[in-house]
Amino acid sequence: MLEGRVWKGPILDQHMHLDRENRFLKAISDFVQSGGTGIMLVHKPGFSGALPTDIDGYRFAYSETLGMANEVRDTHGVDVGVVLGPHPVAWEHQIEPLGLERSTELHIEAVGLALDHIEAGEANCLGEVGRPHYPVDEMTWTAANDLLLEIMSMASGAGVAIQLHVEDNGEKTCRELSELCGKAGLPLNQAVRHYAPPDVSAGFTHGLSATVSVGKGSVEALTGSARSACAPWGMETDYLDDPRRPGAVLGPKTVPRRTRELCDSLLSDGWDRDEVTNLMTNIHIDWPKALYDL
Ligand SMILES: [Zn+2]
Known part of the structure; x- marks a missing residue:
């Protein structure tokens, strides 16, 4: 699938949000025209409007994301996997209006509902779940970690992959998350750090898988x-x-562009063609297939 120095195989963007009120299908057109063939559509919490305050609110919000996924498939013929779940920032935002206990309870209910959709084959991954990416007080941080451990245990029990939204504290973040996965019995290749820095070395990731922000x-x-x-x-x-x-x-054209640039860069760096092909096959086809059951 490497022709000359160019990858002609599938190209997957593993973390994209879409909004009917904004570019929506036009963004997908840009992606497809640039060579993109598949996306993981991640549920977008309504931070600007009202966040769901009960499970019916989540049911409605999730159905919007599932509906958009169908529309993208129908209109553009691209592969669409769905990443469904309650956002950790929504949990933190709702501690004040709902109280810590209710906000946590609602969050767990929303995780359960997402897992139901995944079990029914309507979605492929739990996420983005995690912990606040900004400083919070110690009590909130402890509660966030307890909550994340419970979510990881639920994902592990269901045999489902998760996409993690977390703070950026270098290798320490990866190390702590790897430890949490261990406690929860969640395999590290099923726990994906989203918005990851481009250092994929073992010393940085501690075995945690990642989708790199390119x-x-x-x-x-x-x-x-x-x-x-x-x-x-x-x-x-x-x-x-x-x-x-x-x-x-x-923007939506970025993953196809970086795929092209990365192939070129690796070949110039002394990688042989088979090595580049194997890496691209794993990035865009084999690992996502195993991870999300696409
Ligand atoms: Zn996101």
């Missing part, structure tokens, strides 16, 4: 660390499709 400079960093990776990794934009935050994250 921003500027990522191709150089991936070229430098890919040889010493010990865990599977993929690529993502975290495209937000948010009119209030244009350009806050990467």
